[in-house]
Amino acid sequence: MAADIYKALADATRRAILDELQERDGQSLFELCTRLTMRHGLGSTRQAVSQHLDVLQEAGLVTVRREGRYKFHHLDTGPLREITARWPAPDQGES
Amino acid sequence: MAADIYKALADATRRAILDELQERDGQSLFELCTRLTMRHGLGSTRQAVSQHLDVLQEAGLVTVRREGRYKFHHLDTGPLREITARWPAPDQGES
DNA sequence: TTGACAGGCAAGTGACTGCTTGCCTATACA
């Protein structure tokens, strides 16, 4: 259920996770931890990233696919359309 | 400068302020307080709303026009484009 | 000039939140 995509986006680490998943979709938790450290300079522990992924999943921005002992995370940018739909640009659809 | 539009959007009261300004642009602080209470059921004090407006202004989502002892607030949805530009929908190009 | 009105500044407080820490479950492979 799309809990609160706004709160989900409020954290810089979570936004970095979305960036990472956009660049390489379907990463596991450990893969995300590694790449966040390497490419984004974030020293986040596994538990921290896991909690962030929970928030993103609650917001519907990340979907999860289980496979054996792995858990792959996929980006879903769909819920973000709500934002620009709520406050459209003045020269666009607003009447 | 556009501080952090994500943190600015994280609060429900601030989103209600944006809603209000979209419906009726150029409101003063007291006008906003009244309409937030009436139409959105928010019992926000003047100071609380004022602090929210500061955050929205920092984020570039609200611009301010002074006139005598009044201060009118205007909505600017431009910075919101950054969000959908950063994570575009997979099947549509950003435009 | 006086008083009412519109808004500003700053310290204090309670709740939330991101993160750590420690321990646990489950799957794969030797």
Added chain:
DNA sequence: TGTATAGGCAAGCAGTCACTTGCCTGTCAA
């Protein structure tokens, strides 16, 4: 079967944030 790997759960801590409270500045009209 035993062990390393991938991930989960929950309590505790510290920083942040929204909100209040109290007082101050600036504008306008009578």
